Amino acid sequence: MKKLLKGGKVYTGGAFVRADVLVEDGVVAGVGDLSVSQAETVDVSGKHLLPGLVDVHVHFREPGFSYKETIATGSSAAARGGYTTVCTMPNLNPAPDTAEHLGVQLEMIRQGAVVKVVPYGTITMRQNGGGELSDMAAMRDEVVGFSDDGRGVQEDAVMEAAMREAARLGKPIVAHCEVNSLLHGGYIHDGEYARLHGHRGICSESEWKQVERDIELVRRTGCRYHVCHVSTRESVELVRRAKAEGLPVSCETAPHYLVLTDMDLREEGRFKMNPPIRSAEDRAALVRGIQDGTIEVVATDHAPHSEAEKAKGLAGSAFGIVGLETAFPVLYTRLVLEDVLSLERLVELMSVGPGRLFGLGGTIAPGAPADIAVFDLGARYRIESADFLSKGHATPFEGWEVQGRNVMTLVDGREVYRDASLGGCGIVGA
Ligand SMILES: NC(=O)N[C@@H](CC(=O)O)C(=O)O
Ligand SMILES: [Zn+2]
């Protein structure tokens, strides 16, 4: 069946142009002034057509923790947010550390996924940070890269060996950077808010020291290397210098680090994640990083937990917040509408950049897979976590007034989400 998306503004070749998009057999068959007979025509005039958003850092909790999120609920949240491809972190049970364990997850993805879900394999066996590396070679063809997200790889020799193997296999190491010996039981940023309210802080050094170590290991091994959820100004500067040196280094940050500072915290679990939201200076450095291209990716680090796990305040709650259903509107409202960033740059950070870096799409062009998100950038509404399709509801953006809503998501040309404004009722087939 052909589908004609008529009259929208289409992101193509780095800019928005007024054009129709024809979708046929799962791919974009044409972009331009089209009139096609025997196609289902959807009037998208006034809407923006973006290459489907790509999130290289999510937690879907299966296998092992279905009570927090399932592949079905997580990928439904993704579809609603405008994402067509997401990459799942491997802090699971069993963790994907061998072909067999990865196979368990792949089967669940085949059964439950609403959008494209591509897993990471672990770096270490059982993701325990020990000396035994995962069976990277056996997992190579099915994973986007290797990560021990949730913890840093503490031993230099283990990370070096992992980088050598990943380089041999032509896959990236995607690193959660955290030096355990510098944590001292901290759970929010070691800054003004922690001092004022008597909380134990996580120092910036615990992140950037490991970024610094890893960049030195990249110099030695030539491994493609990507830093997860960068939160400190020092990490941004280290990545900036590594890139200037020509090293194969990239990094991501997440929406909450770009629009909040530690002084926005409240005594609630929905403000607790790892790494923590840092100071105003850190936030400013991250914004400069997305403006000058040092940071090429915005990922959500969508990390759902149960209501009970997030109900224990800052000290007692689990680390992690959800993000897939709020990322685009929050950043569109706070960065694009406030002239910090162009809409085109935001599309690069949320789709084109991660798509290019990880080989996961991020274009609307003839012949490309028809992974498309249709946004109504004029829609204004209030974020209410009770409406989320995710099982996780902990968000620091609760109650925010935002603008910009995804109204339709196509994955390989298949409509997976359509909202009421386009005559749909959410996830298609749900
Ligand atoms: N970001 C978080 O606060 N939590 C993540 C782990 C991680 O991303 O490091 C989780 O798995 O819950
Ligand atoms: Zn992490």
Ligand SMILES: [Zn+2]
């Ligand atoms: Zn994570």
